[in-house]
Amino acid sequence: MLVAASELMIERSSIEISLSDIAQKSGANAALVKYHFGNKDGLLLALLARDAATEMSNLEYLLAQPITSTAKLKLHIAGIIRAYHRFPYMNRLIHYLLHETNAGSADEVSKFFVAPLLDFHRRLLAEGVSRGEFRATDPVLFYTSLIGACDHLFFGRHAMSRATGVGPVTDDVCRQYIKHMETLICGGILTQAGEAAAAG
Template sequence: MLVAASELMIERSSIEISLSDIAQKSGANAALVKYHFGNKDGLLLALLERNAATELSNLEYLLAQPITPTAKLKLHIGGIIRAYYRFPYMNRLIHYLLHETNTAAADEVSKFFVAPLLDFHRRLLADGVSLGEFRATDPVLFYTSLIGACDHLFFGRHAMSRATGVGPVTDEVCRQYIKHMETLICGGILTQVEEAAAAG
């Protein structure tokens, strides 16, 4: 049923799907779908939780690799952007569950998505700082800027395409944004010369 829900949301580019749509797509009885998930929000929450669990187990794996914190950070940036791209509804789902449903659903999302991701950033930054690779950086502020920037490629894009003829997010745009974010987060926008001057 989760697979059916996921496919439906991708097909329709929308999270507006009903329990009966899902029942029809999965071949299950509508009453059974209702029994399992309670209501539509329950199903959406279960779906997001499943996707989040996959992504978060990748983070643990990444942290354990014998590579530098800088290399891990770059892989992580690519990982977030690709996850949003692979599950285009994930971003809308997170926004919907956090802001438009009841507090219990929002608490769940915070617990299984926000908290583990923040914890990953905290550990990665601590590693990078202790190895002398990263500047001392507050993990909460870092989380906010990195996740906000990645999220906005998907959430903000259709506002931009309306305004400016910017096209939709394609494979190629994803690759460009990963490259852009790696460069920006690691080295900033200043040229080497300028940065050395600013540092005195």
């Protein structure tokens, strides 16, 4: 049923799917869906938990790699943007479950999405600082800026596309954004001359 829900949301590019759509696609009946998940939000939460668990185990794997902290950070940035792109519903589900449903769902999302990701940032930043690669950076502020920027490519893009002639998020746009974010997060926007001017 989770597979059916996921496929439906990808097909329709929307999280507006009904329990009976899911039942029909999965071959189960709607009563069984209700029995397992309580209601539609319960099913959406279970789906997000499944996808989040996969991503979080990728983070543990990444942290254990014998590469520089900088390389891990770059792979992480690419990983977030690709995950949002591959599962376009993930981003919308997080917003929906965090902001529009009950406090219980929001707590669950915080626990299996926000908390482990923030913990990963804490550990990666600490590692990078201890190796002399990163400046000392507050993990909560870092989390906010990185996740906000990655999220906005998907959440803010359709707003931009209207009045400003900006196109949709294609594979190519994702690649460009990964490169942009890697450069921005790692090295900022200043040239060496700019840094000298800012310091002096």
